[in-house]
Structures are given as structure tokens and as C-alpha cells.
Amino acid sequence: MNMPLAKSVISAGVRSAPPAPVAAKVLPLPVKQKAMNTRAYETLGNMAATVVPPVVMVLLLLTVWQVLCMRPGATLPPPSKIWTEAYDLIVDPFFVAGPQDIGLGWRVLVSLERVAIGYGLAAVFGIALGTLVGQSVWAMRGLDPIFQVLRTISPLAWLPISLAAFRDSQPSAIFVIFITSVWPIIINTAVGIRNIPQDYRNVAAVLRLNPLEFFWKIMIPSAAPYIFTGLRIGIGLSWLAIVAAEMLTGGVGIGFFIWDAWNSSRLPDIFIALAYIGIVGFILDRIVAGLASVVTRGTAAN
């Protein structure tokens, strides 16, 4: 990728050095071949280095767990018991055996739908409000302490208020997601807007960009790394909140499943649900992080 660029710079800068390319032509060929081979090995090695240790650790932890919980009188089931008792939950995430008896995959999807709505609203609203707040020093000074306080309130503490306001579990759960994840998005967006370099503002001023153009062409791309930090914290909080909220509001989500399993003493099912929640949360985080690195690749490089 960089070769033609480097070459043109050389030819533009130093006009009287014709022997250089000749020497360069002979030498790098075998060197490069070798480098490619070693690079292939390196990639393989790197992959093994990232995959093998966690797998080993998981096996080790499962073994310890198995040993600890196999004793008679153990309060929690060992992995082997979970495997046998929750087998149908593990092997088929998408079975439907009745209105309340569905696979965990479906339950996760139901929860994800609520998260998508609540978090989507939080993203739009948070970025919009953050942009406004970041524009003005006084709005920032006045609102930032309030946001910082509201941010620390646990999702569940909002639930009674939202139940009282909406009188229905579905919008309440969505509201809880919204209110939990909106703060970090607002705060980070505002900081990102504040940190737009004066240079970019000057460019916009010289070009006479109107406010809308300024928003789309300068503000959003310039603040994108900050906005995505907020979005990433927000998605994590949403996923934490939905499980807690569903335990209290019911429905078919993964949170309620745990509560239901607890009430009917199906401990192994709960462990499987926990694994689902952890993995889905991890994937959500990766998705937002991946999106961030695609969108901000230009900004972050500078």
C-alpha cells in the first residue's frame, strides 16, 4: 500500500539517485518471502495465544466447580448435573413447547427487542441532548452535576416510578433501559462536542457551514470517538438493567425466566441462563466496539 507513495516522494525529493532502486530490487525479494512465512506462523500463533488460554481456564474452573459441588450436601449443582438436567435448554435455544415454555434463544430475543427500543431511544436522545449541552459552557456547568448524580441511580430504583407513570410492564422495562443508558451517552457526547478542536470550527466558519451541515460534517465525526465510548458504556448498562427489570415485571424475557426458575427451584436452568446473558452481553459490547472502530477509523488515527 505504501510503496508507490514512498517511491514518488523519493523521486520528487532526490532527483540524482538512480542506482538506489536497482539495489533495492534484488535485496528485498528473499527477505520478503521469509517475512511472509513467518507472518503466517505468527498469525496462527497469535490466534492460538488468544484462544487456548481462555479455553484452558474455563476447563480448569469447570473442574474445580465439579469437584467442589460433587460433595454430598453441596448447595449448588455441579456442571455434570446442569448438563443432564438442563440438556434441552442447552442443545436447542429455539424450541417452542407452549406459550410460556420456549427456548432461551427466544427469550433472549424478546429481551433484546426491549433493549433495542430503549437503547435506541437513549442513543438518539442522548446524542441530541449531549450535543446541545456540549455547545454551551453554561448548560454544561448547570447540567453536568445533575447528570452525574442521576447516573449513579440503580436501574431498579427507577422501576417503581416508571411503573407508576406507565402502568404497564412493557413500556416500564423499556423506560428503565432508556434511563439507565442515556446518561453516559449524554455526558460523553457533550465532552466530545466540547473537545472539537478550534481548527475544525475555523474551517467550518470559513466555509460558512450552516448549523445542520456543521452538525453532520464536523460535530458528529469529530466527537465520534467520545460518542462511541458513551454508547459502549450504555449498551453494557442496558443489558444489566433489562435482566433486573424483567425479574420484576414478568413477561417472557430472559430476566423473568431466571426469576421463574428460582421460584420453581430449577437451579441448573438458572446457570444456563446466566451463561446466555454473559455471552449475549459480550457480543453486544463487541458489536458496538466494532462499529466504533469502523466509524472512527479516520478520527482515531490522528
Next chain:
Amino acid sequence: MTAYCRIDHVDKTYKRGTTETCVLKEITLDIEKGEYVSIIGHSGCGKSTLLNIVAGLTPATNGGVILEGREVNDPGPDRAVVFQNHSLLPWLTVYDNVRLAVDKVCSATKSRAERHAWTVHNLDLVQMTHAKDKRPSEISGGMKQRVGLARALSMEPKVLLLDEPFGALDALTRAHLQDTVMGLHQKLGNTVMMITHDVDEAVLLSDRIIMMTNGPAAQIGEILPVPLARPRKRLELVADATFLKCRQRVLEFLYERHQFVEAA
């Protein structure tokens, strides 16, 4: 008859709390159409402040700037700026950086295809077409300044403002870019106001050199016309008597009569 561009009795005072610092005092300067004017002075004397006032990015405390008979108060593409630190938008490619300006400035006068052609044409002028799909982080400092120059030129400004455009570059790249700018000035006939602290650069490029006294309350100390014929050739000028005399004058001004005071 008034000048093409007139900086008229401009004062600039910065207030912080109760303390006022007067940066510029009574700056008056006429610039003719097609003229290349350099402003030289020690660091911190207020050169950038003056340029920003002309650009409309900083308001003057007193006085004002008149361009083609009309007072200008706000920034606009008729006074395009090449900033000291390139100020390209890092998330846009080289092409898109210039295209943004072209789209904004020429949206009423040019069709889509014409705007594309105009963008490429301006990249051609600074020999940057080969890197048009690269991002600013992937090109060298000199190349970034070239793109900044292309962006400014694409706006067809009445006055082109250059704030130490070569300040951050190594000597070879700097010389190369100076030649480019000189060639473009010759070809396009722009009116240029350039800030510099390089004496050779000022003499080589300018029709007139504005020498500023040290701040606070910097003023125009002396204006030196450079009566060298164009096109100018760097190598021929090295031993040219007029060139050396101009150079001498500027050096004397800067290092004898207005020595840089560290504790400004």
C-alpha cells in the same frame, strides 16, 4: 480610490478579568489586487491575530477590514485560510476535504460533474491527485499543507491568507512548497497575505514585506518593497544584489532594532 483590501486602523485588545492586553495597535495596511504581501515579526507579536482579524475569525476591537469596498466582519470563503497546522478533517480523504469546500462554495454555480472536475483540478494544481483517496493521517506534513492549499484555492478567494504555511516543514519540503506557491501565484494572480518568520521566504515570495514591532501593542514598524522581477528563481537570487539588500534590511529590523524580548 481605495485599495483592493484595506486593513483600517485595527486595534486588538484581549481582556481577561480586569487586565487588558493590547496586542495590536493602529494597524493600517493597503493591499493591491494580485499583490503578495508577507508579514514578518517575532513570535507572539500578533501576526496570527492580525490574519485572523482579516479572516473574520477574530473580531477587531477597533477599526475594520474593507475588501473591494465592503467591510467584512465574519469569516467567509472569499478570504480562504491555509492554517499553520493544516486543519484537514482527519475523517475525510484528501479528495473529500477539498470536495467539501467545493460543494459548499460552488453549489450554486457548478453542476455535480463540474464540482468533481474542479476538485480534481485544484488537487492537480498542488500535485496531489495521486493521493486523493488517502486520509490525512496517511500523508506527510508537506502533502497535508498542499491539500490545505488546494482546499483554499478551490474557493477562489479574493484574498488568500496563509498562516505560516511552511512553518512545520523541513527545509527541502519547504523550498519545494514555496516554489509551488510562487508558481500558483504567477499563474492564478491571487492576492496573498502570508505570515512567516523566515526572512528568506519573505524576500523570495513577496512584493512587499510588512515588518511588525514586538508586542505588546505591536505596530507596523516598516514596509519594505521587494523590487525583484518575476518569475523568480531561487538559485539565481542567492547572489542577487537586490535580494541580498532586502534580506539585509529585514534582518537588521528583526535582530538589531527590534530584538526579540523573551519575557513578553
